[in-house]
Amino acid sequence: MKIFKENEEFVNDLTHIKQMQLTAANDIGTIDFFMLPIINKDFHYNCLINNLMKILHLHSLTGEELDKYNSPIIISQKARERYVSFRKNSNNKNKQNDLKDGELGELILFALLEGHLKAPKILTKMSLKTSGGTYVHGSDGVHLYKKGDRYQLIFDESKLYQNIRSAIKNAFDSIHQFKNEIDSYGNHKAGINYEKSLLSNNLEKHVFSEEKKEIIEQLIIPCEFQKNISIDDAFSIFIGYEINIEQEQTKYSDSEFELKIKEKIKKDIDNLEKLFNDHIKKLNLYMHSFYIYLIPFTKLEENRSKIINRILS
Numbered sequence: 001m002k003i004f005k006e007n008e009e010f011v012n013d014l015t016h017i018k019q020m021q022l023t024a025a026n027d028i029g030t031i032d033f034f035m036l037p038i039i040n041k042d043f044h045y046n047c048l049i050n051n052l053m054k055i056l057h058l059h060s061l062t063g064e065e066l067d068k069y070n071s072p073i074i075i076s077q078k079a080r081e082r083y084v085s086f087r088k089n090s091n092n093k094n095k096q097n098d099l100k101d102g103e104l105g106e107l108i109l110f111a112l113l114e115g116h117l118k119a120p121k122i123l124t125k126m127s128l129k130t131s132g133g134t135y136v137h138g139s140d141g142v143h144l145y146k147k148g149d150r151y152q153l154i155f156d157e158s159k160l161y162q163n164i165r166s167a168i169k170n171a172f173d174s175i176h177q178f179k180n181e182i183d184s185y186g187n188h189k190a191g192i193n194y195e196k197s198l199l200s201n202n203l204e205k206h207v208f209s210e211e212k213k214e215i216i217e218q219l220i221i222p223c224e225f226q227k228n229i230s231i232d233d234a235f236s237i238f239i240g241y242e243i244n245i246e247q248e249q250t251k252y253s254d255s256e257f258e259l260k261i262k263e264k265i266k267k268d269i270d271n272l273e274k275l276f277n278d279h280i281k282k283l284n285l286y287m288h289s290f291y292i293y294l295i296p297f298t299k300l301e302e303n304r305s306k307i308i309n310r311i312l313s
Helices: 005-012 045-060 063-068 072-093 103-117 164-180 192-201 210-220 246-251 254-282 300-312
Strands: 015-021 029-035 121-124 141-147 150-161 231-242 290-297
Touching: 005 045, 005 103, 015 254, 029 103, 029 254, 045 072, 045 103, 045 121, 045 300, 072 103, 072 300, 103 121, 103 141, 103 150, 103 231, 103 290, 103 300, 150 164, 150 192, 150 300, 164 231, 164 254, 231 300, 246 254, 254 290, 290 300
Parallel strands: 029 290, 150 231, 231 290
Antiparallel strands: 015 029, 121 141, 141 150
16 A cells, blocks of 8 residues: 555645644544635635546546556546446435535545545545445545554545534534444444445455555454454544635735635634534544544535536546
8 A cells, every 4th residue: 555646746735724633532633724725816726626637546446447457548537437427326316415425525535634644545435336236325435544553444524515513513423323333313224344344345456465455354354363453443524614705805915815814714723623522522432533624615516516527527
């Protein structure tokens, strides 16, 4: 497993506003706020689109597929086909959430976990299908992270909502349900253990060294192997939310504008720290590590649609 340089370049083009430590329990994790680059008093969405296009195939295709399709043109085509197929399957199942959840957040979170946290991808759900041929709908992806002398399987969850508080609440509710294998009504639903079994069944599709493959097998199904490593389940969250910058666009000069937007984002940070910790305590999740990322967008629904359409065109 390796960290793709394209994801490090993705992170380098963002502005890191602030990092905070979660305090619901000791050493439980971090919250990182980033900002897109700015051009002409707005976020530089063309820069974001170009960077996402560079990592689309790394997110959606398996290591086996990347080795098999040795032509950049074919790799690009296969990656887009995978996304289109996944979108069609997802939208048929859950049309009402199309503008809130989906591919954009998953792709950005993949880049942040690799490029910022240095946690390489094991699998994304776009590469997982059930025996019936439908895509897996659990966590958005799984990454491997070594924290001290322990390994963590990080299960991903992304939300893009206009309202940041709604996004945070729904992200933690989804993780709670996924961990406890229940739906929103408390009924049994396939969750984390089912997804681990699917991961185990799909390991052969990914290119790992024998040493890494042995580690991952023990992480996913430790009871079937001699357990000589320490493993925990962890979670990552990406929140894309809407910010209104029209007042700043008309009130401040170009040189002042970026500073004022940073100040506005920092106010969001100060108001949200307690909210994150309250959700963790309320849902009894304080025994897990969390790696949380937030990025604001203007006109979220409009720009989300434009970004997805551009990278898949």
